[in-house]
Amino acid sequence: MSIQSINPTNGSVIKSYNEDTDTAVIHKIEQTHNAWLKWSEISFQERLTCLNRLADQLYKERANLANLMAMEMGKPIKDGAAEIDKCAGVCKYYAEHGVNFLKDQLIATEASKSYVSFQPIGVVLAIMPWNFPFWQVFRFLAPALMAGNCGLLKHASNVPGCALAIEQLVKDAGFPDHVFQTLMIGSKGVSQVIAHPYVKAVTLTGSTEAGMKVAAQAGSVLKKTVLELGGSDAYIVLADADLEEATTICANSRLINNGQSCISAKRFILVKEIEKEFTRLFMEKIKQRKLGDPLDTEHDLGPMARADLRDELHQQVIKNIEMGAKCILGGQIPVFKGNHAFYLPTILTGIKKGMPAYSEEMFGPVAAILTAQDTDDAIALANDTQFGLGAAVFTKDGSVGEEIARTKLQAGSCFVNSLVKSDPRLPFGGINQSGYGRELGSFGIHEFVNIKTVYIK
Numbered sequence: 001m002s003i004q005s006i007n008p009t010n011g012s013v014i015k016s017y018n019e020d021t022d023t024a025v026i027h028k029i030e031q032t033h034n035a036w037l038k039w040s041e042i043s044f045q046e047r048l049t050c051l052n053r054l055a056d057q058l059y060k061e062r063a064n065l066a067n068l069m070a071m072e073m074g075k076p077i078k079d080g081a082a083e084i085d086k087c088a089g090v091c092k093y094y095a096e097h098g099v100n101f102l103k104d105q106l107i108a109t110e111a112s113k114s115y116v117s118f119q120p121i122g123v124v125l126a127i128m129p130w131n132f133p134f135w136q137v138f139r140f141l142a143p144a145l146m147a148g149n150c151g152l153l154k155h156a157s158n159v160p161g162c163a164l165a166i167e168q169l170v171k172d173a174g175f176p177d178h179v180f181q182t183l184m185i186g187s188k189g190v191s192q193v194i195a196h197p198y199v200k201a202v203t204l205t206g207s208t209e210a211g212m213k214v215a216a217q218a219g220s221v222l223k224k225t226v227l228e229l230g231g232s233d234a235y236i237v238l239a240d241a242d243l244e245e246a247t248t249i250c251a252n253s254r255l256i257n258n259g260q261s262c263i264s265a266k267r268f269i270l271v272k273e274i275e276k277e278f279t280r281l282f283m284e285k286i287k288q289r290k291l292g293d294p295l296d297t298e299h300d301l302g303p304m305a306r307a308d309l310r311d312e313l314h315q316q317v318i319k320n321i322e323m324g325a326k327c328i329l330g331g332q333i334p335v336f337k338g339n340h341a342f343y344l345p346t347i348l349t350g351i352k353k354g355m356p357a358y359s360e361e362m363f364g365p366v367a368a369i370l371t372a373q374d375t376d377d378a379i380a381l382a383n384d385t386q387f388g389l390g391a392a393v394f395t396k397d398g399s400v401g402e403e404i405a406r407t408k409l410q411a412g413s414c415f416v417n418s419l420v421k422s423d424p425r426l427p428f429g430g431i432n433q434s435g436y437g438r439e440l441g442s443f444g445i446h447e448f449v450n451i452k453t454v455y456i457k
Helices: 022-039 044-060 062-073 077-102 135-146 160-172 187-195 208-220 243-254 272-287 307-322 375-383 398-408 441-446
Strands: 002-006 013-018 113-120 123-128 150-155 180-182 199-205 224-228 233-237 265-271 326-329 346-349 366-372 390-394 413-416 449-456
Touching (some): 022 150, 022 180, 022 187, 044 062, 044 160, 077 135, 077 441, 123 187, 135 160, 135 441, 150 187, 160 180, 187 199, 187 208, 199 208, 233 243, 243 265, 243 390, 265 272, 272 346, 272 366, 307 326, 307 346, 366 375, 375 398, 390 398, 398 413, 441 449
Parallel strands (some): 123 150, 150 180, 199 224, 233 390, 346 366, 390 413
């Protein structure tokens, strides 16, 4: 079978790739395991030197990689360049801080010496999505390599070029052969990889449904998983919020990556006093975004990643409208020559419980506006979800905002007067149906190590 890379801007086939045979997959697993036996014994200094060289390679190939993302999944080229910079940054972060995160921790007991040692576990399988085809991989890869692990990547089937580019970057940075390899397989081939005894753990970023399947497969063979899954992030806007600032941030968040981000704002919960003014300003800012060819730097928004995803989103929008929601902007597939996967930025108001936008993830440029009677009602609406990835609150009262973020909102990341984003210095992950485990920061590098107790009488 072949894996096709299709340009979402015009539907043309960029390239076809042969899928790895079962024999080839097993061979790659064995190669990466053998590479780990040596890599795990390499000094921290050599590991961080390789990571710094990897960052340099990313900067060197920045323009080409941004172009590749625009072609394969429709990311505006200027956003792609920023994504590559972020990948280089996470490599440099773990090169600088990894040694400290992994140093032994002495613990006083009746022993002459007792401590915790962080040891590598082996080969980690990463199952990654198309929406941030480099960043999603590097936020796993940088800490994994620094910790002395090795990696196998099963990337989304619509970004095979990006997957192979990452493998080449690692090679060009001077890492030992087979420390990181891409598996050219579809979803049906994942179970045999998880079951292989040389694969010690699995990390997945993707849908809740995919996470459940992978967790079940890994659990059946007692292998650890870290899951970063879907989200329907709520942004609460209180009556005293700076609406000019809030609407700018909210528009930016909703349209990140053409609206295809797990941590972008999906539900905007407005206390009734400011609903009309917020909606007016918000719509103005959404209208300012230019939709078009992602290779053109003048465009803010490109196509969605695939036509089927665009069509699925459009059906969600239609269902909301049929159930009583009002579409005040967009809600249509734009008509122009060559349109393959574009969708107009859309705003839905009057969202109520039972509508898709209330409970489902709208993975595209669609904003759902809900009205709250007061602050307590807004918090209740925000928490009335199966998800728990991120949330934000906007208010001029910093202490109120902090209290809501810290103790009231049920999510893995809660921000005040800012859009929710991942940062190499901070742990990132969700709760409930948004997954478990953490990436990034010291917590992320400790997910895939043997936290070993050493006791000397």
